[in-house]
Amino acid sequence: MRLKVENLHYSYGESDALKGVSFFVNEGEFVGLIGPNGSGKSTALKNIYRGLRPDKGSIEIDGENLLTMSYKNSALKMAVVGQENDVPFDFMVEEIVAMGRTPHKKLFDLDDEHDKEIVHHALEHLGMESMAKKNYLHLSGGEKQRVIIARAIAQESDFYILDEPTNHLDISYQLQIFDFIKRLNVTVLSAIHDLNMAALYCDRLYVLKKGEIVLSGSPEEVLTEENIYNVYGVNSSVTKNALTGKVSISFLPAGVNK
Numbered sequence: 001m002r003l004k005v006e007n008l009h010y011s012y013g014e015s016d017a018l019k020g021v022s023f024f025v026n027e028g029e030f031v032g033l034i035g036p037n038g039s040g041k042s043t044a045l046k047n048i049y050r051g052l053r054p055d056k057g058s059i060e061i062d063g064e065n066l067l068t069m070s071y072k073n074s075a076l077k078m079a080v081v082g083q084e085n086d087v088p089f090d091f092m093v094e095e096i097v098a099m100g101r102t103p104h105k106k107l108f109d110l111d112d113e114h115d116k117e118i119v120h121h122a123l124e125h126l127g128m129e130s131m132a133k134k135n136y137l138h139l140s141g142g143e144k145q146r147v148i149i150a151r152a153i154a155q156e157s158d159f160y161i162l163d164e165p166t167n168h169l170d171i172s173y174q175l176q177i178f179d180f181i182k183r184l185n186v187t188v189l190s191a192i193h194d195l196n197m198a199a200l201y202c203d204r205l206y207v208l209k210k211g212e213i214v215l216s217g218s219p220e221e222v223l224t225e226e227n228i229y230n231v232y233g234v235n236s237s238v239t240k241n242a243l244t245g246k247v248s249i250s251f252l253p254a255g256v257n258k
């Protein structure tokens with residue numbers, strides 16, 4: 001799976017949210033989109049998973065034009081994991097996971113034994129079998145997010161789009177969710193707020209600011225003290241962690257200088 005986005009423009013009315021954004025994700029890569037609030041990360045992802053239609057530009061998946069593909073085909077090619085509060089209705093856990101099978105089916109097809117087995121395995125994979133009959137709305141934030149990942153697994157796609165998937169989750173669930181996705185060995189494009197998480201899990205990063213990509217490269221290249229100051233306006237101390245081998249960022253409050 002390879003994603004190529006070129007010269008993507010999107011406006012909400014008069015307000016330009018994306019001003020000619022280009023980036024790519026190679027097969028097997030874990031790529032992060034970072035940047036301040038309102039910089040256009042979610043808008044870029046929504047254009048890719050077809051929640052929004054680009055004003056201009058091209059999006060290709062494996063060389064195929066995404067924008068002329070049937071919705072069903074594009075739904076087969078990518079699994080979307082949003083924030084934990086993105087499922088508004090009153091469903092049982094197993095019903096939500098079964099929704100991952102929808103792109104594989106025809107209208108009015110019922111779930112067959114094969115679908116049920118896939119749903120069961122997906123829940124088992126995330127240690128959620130015992131919760132299959134529970135009401136989704138009664139789960140904790142971390143459990144909800146595991147259900148949404150189980151839905152993505154049931155979809156059997158090898159490209160995941162993540163929109164700040166660990167927002168509101170405590171640190172143990174944050175690590176668990178990212179570790180889990182990493183182990184799936186799928187191709188990932190993820191909006192991430194937490195720069196330390198981005199450093200730990202991403203192969204490459206793109207930095208969005210005011211609807212434009214202003215920086216890109218490996219976490220080591222992108223997450224320097226100077227870049228963090230230029231993009232976010234905050235002082236930081238960036239070191240390399242001896243255990244992870246990744247950059248680690250400590251943010252400095254006012255009055256603390258290097």
Ligand SMILES: Nc1ncnc2c1ncn2[C@@H]1O[C@H](COP(=O)(O)OP(=O)(O)OP(=O)(O)O)[C@@H](O)[C@H]1O
Binds near residue numbers: 038040
């Ligand atoms: N439905 C909408 N209608 C009008 N403007 C919108 C809408 N959604 C987003 N915007 C605006 O588009 C710009 C980009 O928003 P977007 O949500 O893509 O940013 P983001 O980088 O994902 O932000 P955050 O980090 O806060 O989630 C912002 O200025 C935002 O106010």
